[in-house]
Amino acid sequence: QVRLVESGGGLVQAGDSLMLSCEASGRTFNSYIVGWFRQAPGKEREFVTAIRSSGRTYYADSVKGRFTISRDNAKNTVYLQMDSLKPEDTAVYYCAATLRFTQISAVSMYDYWGQGTQVTVSS
Numbered sequence: 001q002v003r004l005v006e007s008g009g010g011l012v013q014a015g016d017s018l019m020l021s022c023e024a025s026g027r028t029f030n031s032y033i034v035g036w037f038r039q040a041p042g043k044e045r046e047f048v049t050a051i052r053s054s055g056r057t058y059y060a061d062s063v064k065g066r067f068t069i070s071r072d073n074a075k076n077t078v079y080l081q082m083d084s085l086k087p088e089d090t091a092v093y094y095c096a097a098t099l100r101f102t103q104i105s106a107v108s109m110y111d112y113w114g115q116g117t118q119v120t121v122s123s
Helices: none
Strands: 004-007 010-013 018-024 031-037 046-051 057-059 067-072 077-082 091-098 117-122
Touching: 004 067, 004 091, 018 031, 018 117, 031 067, 031 077, 046 067, 046 077, 057 067, 077 091
Parallel strands: 010 117
Antiparallel strands: 004 018, 018 077, 031 046, 031 091, 046 057, 067 077, 091 117
């Protein structure tokens, strides 16, 4: 069982930066793939980025070059550094964890989810 808690959301202006954190419980957390997803009002939840236990990372095209995912297994924490934020990045951001190694951009592949943190980017 893994429990995930996100933090770090807030209201920022376009062009600003924000760092989200996802802290996990569970002694085997470093074995999990951890992903970040986001959901804007009226839209489906979409993949943002993910990181394997090895440190290999994956990004959606919409955030590539602006967002950076990293993990500190000693602290059971995954971070999402978001730079050059745009109004279209506004959404609730969720972290999620899975042990499955296929389709890591698919919502259905993740077994554990946090409660989400709101990110609002004003123009």
